[in-house]
Amino acid sequence: MKRFLLLLGVFLFACAARAQLTFDITTSGGRQIPIAVMPMAGESRQPQAVSEVVAADLSRSGLFKLVNAGGITPLPSEPSEVNFGDWTARAAEALVIGKIEPQADGRVEVRFRLFDVQKSAQLASFAYVVAPGQLRATGHRIADVIYERLTGDKGVFSTKITYVVKRGRRYELQVADADGFNAQSVLASNEPIISPAWSPDGSRLAYVSFDQKKPVVVVQNLAQGTTRVIANFRGNNSAPAWSPDGRTLAVALTKDGLTQVYRMSANGGEPQRLTESTGIDTQPAFSPDGQWIAFTSDRGGTPQIYRMPAAGGPAQRITFEGTYNVGPRYSPDGKSIAYVQRDGGRYRIALLELATSQVTVLTEGSLDDSPSFAPNGKIILYEAQVGGRGQLAAVSSDGRVRQRLTSAAGDVQDPAWGPLPTN
Amino acid sequence: MKNTALIIATALLAAACASKEPITSPQVEDKSKPLADNRSGGSTADVKPVPPPDRIGGDPLKDPNSPLAKRSVYFDFDSNAVKDEYRNLITAHSRYMTADKRDARIRIEGNCDERGSREYNLALGQRRAEAVKKVMTVLGVQDGRIETTSYGEEKPMAMGHDESSWAQNRRADIKYPGE
Numbered sequence: 001m002k003r004f005l006l007l008l009g010v011f012l013f014a015c016a017a018r019a020q021l022t023f024d025i026t027t028s029g030g031r032q033i034p035i036a037v038m039p040m041a042g043e044s045r046q047p048q049a050v051s052e053v054v055a056a057d058l059s060r061s062g063l064f065k066l067v068n069a070g071g072i073t074p075l076p077s078e079p080s081e082v083n084f085g086d087w088t089a090r091a092a093e094a095l096v097i098g099k100i101e102p103q104a105d106g107r108v109e110v111r112f113r114l115f116d117v118q119k120s121a122q123l124a125s126f127a128y129v130v131a132p133g134q135l136r137a138t139g140h141r142i143a144d145v146i147y148e149r150l151t152g153d154k155g156v157f158s159t160k161i162t163y164v165v166k167r168g169r170r171y172e173l174q175v176a177d178a179d180g181f182n183a184q185s186v187l188a189s190n191e192p193i194i195s196p197a198w199s200p201d202g203s204r205l206a207y208v209s210f211d212q213k214k215p216v217v218v219v220q221n222l223a224q225g226t227t228r229v230i231a232n233f234r235g236n237n238s239a240p241a242w243s244p245d246g247r248t249l250a251v252a253l254t255k256d257g258l259t260q261v262y263r264m265s266a267n268g269g270e271p272q273r274l275t276e277s278t279g280i281d282t283q284p285a286f287s288p289d290g291q292w293i294a295f296t297s298d299r300g301g302t303p304q305i306y307r308m309p310a311a312g313g314p315a316q317r318i319t320f321e322g323t324y325n326v327g328p329r330y331s332p333d334g335k336s337i338a339y340v341q342r343d344g345g346r347y348r349i350a351l352l353e354l355a356t357s358q359v360t361v362l363t364e365g366s367l368d369d370s371p372s373f374a375p376n377g378k379i380i381l382y383e384a385q386v387g388g389r390g391q392l393a394a395v396s397s398d399g400r401v402r403q404r405l406t407s408a409a410g411d412v413q414d415p416a417w418g419p420l421p422t423n
Numbered sequence: 424m425k426n427t428a429l430i431i432a433t434a435l436l437a438a439a440c441a442s443k444e445p446i447t448s449p450q451v452e453d454k455s456k457p458l459a460d461n462r463s464g465g466s467t468a469d470v471k472p473v474p475p476p477d478r479i480g481g482d483p484l485k486d487p488n489s490p491l492a493k494r495s496v497y498f499d500f501d502s503n504a505v506k507d508e509y510r511n512l513i514t515a516h517s518r519y520m521t522a523d524k525r526d527a528r529i530r531i532e533g534n535c536d537e538r539g540s541r542e543y544n545l546a547l548g549q550r551r552a553e554a555v556k557k558v559m560t561v562l563g564v565q566d567g568r569i570e571t572t573s574y575g576e577e578k579p580m581a582m583g584h585d586e587s588s589w590a591q592n593r594r595a596d597i598k599y600p601g602e
Contacts, residue, residue, distance in 0.1 A: 194542070259546035
């Protein structure tokens, strides 16, 4: 019996490791760039077809429409094989070709070219020499180059996301590629895990663990797997937010009574109290320039978003519509704030433009939570409740493109989008 | 019947104790009346002496017939007001803490229903726990013996997505050492 349970456990774990998020675009609007992505010569002999990764990335962004190459033979993989007339006839504006060649040392060279069809001109050409195991990552890098050349914004296909998977009483903090592949569990517990937050360099995650039967703030080094309890004071310790320099964390503590915002070293130590209200002050978020901390406070009677200087000081209220505006997150350019608003019993993600105070409701769910900007500011990942289960969803910051990330089992919650890779 | 009588008697005794210091904590419950008003004008002399719970045998915290077996205070939506119906429960635990277990340190864990933002719910749950703590400290339990924490919406007792489940999840639980 014991052995059976052990086997069952191993089986379940294997399933868990394989379970991954699947992205689907649910709505897309606005203009999409028609692009043809050719299979790369030689990729069928590799463990991963790079062109499929590139095409899936571009398509998933909602900003591109894949053009079918039906009828064109042979499909081009060299510049000399490209007949721009073929692509003009198919209304493609951009064309991607490439080839993969094995190297003597076991690695492969991946070369791709991006063309502007209308101008009959090459826009980009890059070659990468990588191990065959790196071909997915190479596809993401190629998609990043194409995305940036054609939209003017940084691509985020090579970034990571983190989120919490809850199955029964089991909680796992997972880190995956931005397309949901390569999900890895970095922490497992029988107690809740909430509020994961990436350090600005992507090397560490701060989160709230309940392993000690109460919320405690932990920082985990991802490469080393080491964890350090940063805040375990009397009562609650939660809502960690990194300063842009990665040296300090703003946290919400109850050590002096009700929840208030404090700032402390990312290595732990004595917290410095930043807010002095008689209500709840929580969910701090640093502005990208490090000058401000936005946070939730009910000091005025209903929970609203305020901001104060990052060293503490007088706070000014910045949300005024409605009776429930919480959980601010600055956009990477610092110009807007995504947050959760309640409207008639529905909780949705809204975007506040700071300069104009204009509010746009971006989502249509009933219980949306935990917005997190992609590092290019173009997409907001968040948690939605679908059919009674927590699932991840994403919406473009202009509200036009919606994606849903579905997982085979369990609740998926509390997503956080990691930074751009440093290389 | 006997049990009911015991509960009532204990509650009255506790209320009598409490009446030395009427509960006036306005931040906890604006509409609450001082507990002393609930008594039917009787003095402590009218209350039949009740043997301390541990003399009945066993651990009163685990005796389903003891008022101490009840540990949960339920709240209305978006509210941290301790309702009158839980005064007796809180009073029983306060008395146990001050009379029987003078060294016990307890934790009060606040909980919320799933609606709203996780971190804000964590803070709301903690405020519910604080509200219960405030009643207990007014009843004489030292502040340092009670730690208030919160699970927010993370540990629902009922898993449904409707009011009947939500009502069970808007809760503060009194937890003794080892629980």
